[in-house]
Every structure is written in structure tokens, then in C-alpha cells.
Amino acid sequence: MSMTLYLGTKNYSSWSLRPWLAARKAAIKFDEIIIDFDQPDTKSRILEVSPSGKVPVLIHKELKIWDSLAICEYFAEIEPQLWPEQSDLRAIARSVSAEMHRGFMAIRNEMGMNVKAKHRKVTLTNQAQEELLRIDQIWTGLRQQYHAQGNWLFGKFSIADAMFAPVVIRLKAYTVKTSPTMQAYVETFYNDSAFLEWINDAEQDTLIVPRLECGQV
Template sequence: MTNKDDSSQNIYLLIGNKNYSTWSLRAWLCCRKAGVIFTEIKKALYVDGYQEKLLEYGPTGLVPVLIQKDLRIWDSLAICETIAERNPKMWPLDASQRAHARAICAEMHSGFRAIRSQIPMNCRANKRKLMFSPELQAEIRRVEEIWTSCLRQQHSKSSPWLFGEFTIADAMYVPLVLHFKTYGVVMNQICSTYMQMVLNDADVKTWLAAALLEEEIIAECEVGVVCDTLA
């Protein structure tokens, strides 16, 4: 799936709205960072008939889906794993770091429900304020703990990502930076530096620029009130 590989031809990635679809962003970013050449197929979510359209690409009717010839991979983590098979650097090369990375990816993929539902990703929005529930606060502190423990390791000193070089762990956690940016979530210094680095990343900026141009509104993802005093 790299551009050095003949099988890179005709790879498609089905994604949802760039403004709102976090799982799409995870797979998209992994493909970009691995150098996969792919064609984006973007479908707006929660508009009339969207589920029927998505079901033409994958059995769950969800995004993302990676399509290559007869192969259909319909889950963000499965897409990342498939890409990593041909690009082993998408996981840390050290076995214990790789195990750690896999554990935090699984934790993201199966958890953080309060973050995902109470402060949804909304790339266009800034300075949104709302009351943070105790569950939400606990999840934010857990993310801070995960990022801090990765970033404090020696291996991350040479390069700014969670395990030094960009890995699937970053693909999984980058969307949370965008959640946190919108709602002014305050993190410790080491995590704030990571967040700023993510926001300055060229691929993330490309995604955000496209999100800003979108006009669809998913009402359930428009939460909080605009508060000018938020940083």
C-alpha cells in the first residue's frame, strides 16, 4: 500500500464529514503518514439516504472503509493494522513500546465514550463552553495521563509524537486534540506542547482546511455555547 508497491493502485478510502468524523480522520491520517496513495470518497453523514449509500461500501454502514479491489476493511483500527502490515514503522519498532502503543490504541478504540459523546469533534467550532460531567473530567485526566507517560519517555525526546516517530497511537489520539481545542480543555505543559505540534502538522492542517469548507451541520455534534473568554 505504499507508493513503492504496485498493489498501491486503486485504493479508496470512504470517509464521512471532515468536520465531525473522528474515525475517518484516524484512518485518513494513518494512510497519509504511511505514504499510501489513495482516493478519498467522502459521504455526508446523517443526511437523507446516507446509510444506504454507506452500505454499498461496507457491511456496517459506517465510515471509514478502505477499499482495494475485492478487499473491504470497515473499521479504523483494522485499516491502520492493515496499513502497518506493509509499513511496520506505523507501530513502534521496540516490542514493549509496540505493546504499550497497542494497549492505548485499544483503550481509545473501545472507550472514552464521554469525550466522544459530550464534547464531539467539531473542527470548525472554537471557544465552546459547557459543564464538564465527572465522567468527562475523569476521561480527560486519563488521556492526559496516557499522553504524559508516552511523552516523558526517552524515546519521544528526538521526535514529538507519542512514541517518537508518528505511529498508529498518534492516529488514534490526534482527533482528541481537536475535541479538546474546541472546548478549551486545559492540559499540562507536556500535553499542551503535543497538542500544539499536532495542530501545526501539515496533514492535520490539510484535514482542517477541508473541514472548514464543509457546510453540513450535524445538530447533535453542535454542543456548548460560544464563550469569548475561552483561550
């Protein structure tokens, strides 16, 4: 029996993108089922598969995994190259992944992931601006150290990149100040065929969820 990844609406579901991209980049096969947000049956459909009432959820035989980072970790057990090979780099990659997973609340609220939004204007709070600076610090620091090994945070693609993928989409969607390193890292994603597969799927979404729309057109 193959693995099934349950996802939210691709245009908006930042948590779903992370494990989806990790699996695609590692060539792990899975079926995907999308549960669109804000439909009359959304809550019941998610609860049928997810104990937390949230997506993403991975179902593999009897096993259910209901958290994006836990699903990424499961994929890394199948394909260990999803984390850097060196143990100290793995520890740093896990640190920045966990930082992303638990934080950056202002960015999430004020710049919701929205693939179809382009150059929207947002007025960010100080907290969101500070969070963007912290992301710049993480990306720039890692890119400076590992640029010789490739264009991802640690040179080769890792789960750390998957965790930041929704931020990349936000930087395309909203007109905010970014550094040259941030812009170059955004372009790395927009030149990647796996990431573009998600972008193309999301562009086809016709569902508009007003509570998830941010910024001025």
C-alpha cells in the first residue's frame, strides 16, 4: 500500500507545501488528496484522517503522521539525504527548521501564503519586520557558508529549504524589502521543477478564501 498525503488548498496551505516538496525532491512516491479549506465538509473530512483536525497528514499503512515537520522527518528516514550528511550541519538544519516551525507568527498573520497574489501591498508591524530580518540573517548566513556546494541553504536541498518554501512564496506575493541574498534564494525556488509543479497546481485553484487573503492589490 502506498503513502497518501492529505493536503489543504494548494494556493494557501503553507504547512502542506513543506512535506509535499520534501517528498518530491527526494523522489518519494505518494498519492495526494486535497481537502479544500472553508467548505461545509472541510472540518469533517480533515477529522476523518487527522487526529489534530489539521492538514497535512501522511497515512502509510496503519500509521498516521499529522504534523508537517514530523512528516518530513519520516521522509528523511526513507531518504536520509533530506538532511545534510554532516552531523553538525544536520543539527543546524534542524535548528532553523524548528525555529521556522514554531515561530514567525507575525509574518504568518500579516503575509499569509497565497501563490496567486502578486505584488500586493502590506503595511507590516514592527514584529513582522523584525521576523523578516531574522529570516534574512538565517538565509544570508547559511548561503555565505555553503554557496560553493549549491544554491540551497546548505548547498544541496534539505528539509530546511522545504520549511522556508512558504516564505519564498510570500516574498513573491507581497511588496516588502528584501536583501539581494533573499532575492537570489527566492529565484532558486522559482527555477526548481518540483516547486514549480506546486506553483502551477496552485495557480489552477479557483477557490478564494477571504479570511486568508491579505494586502492591497
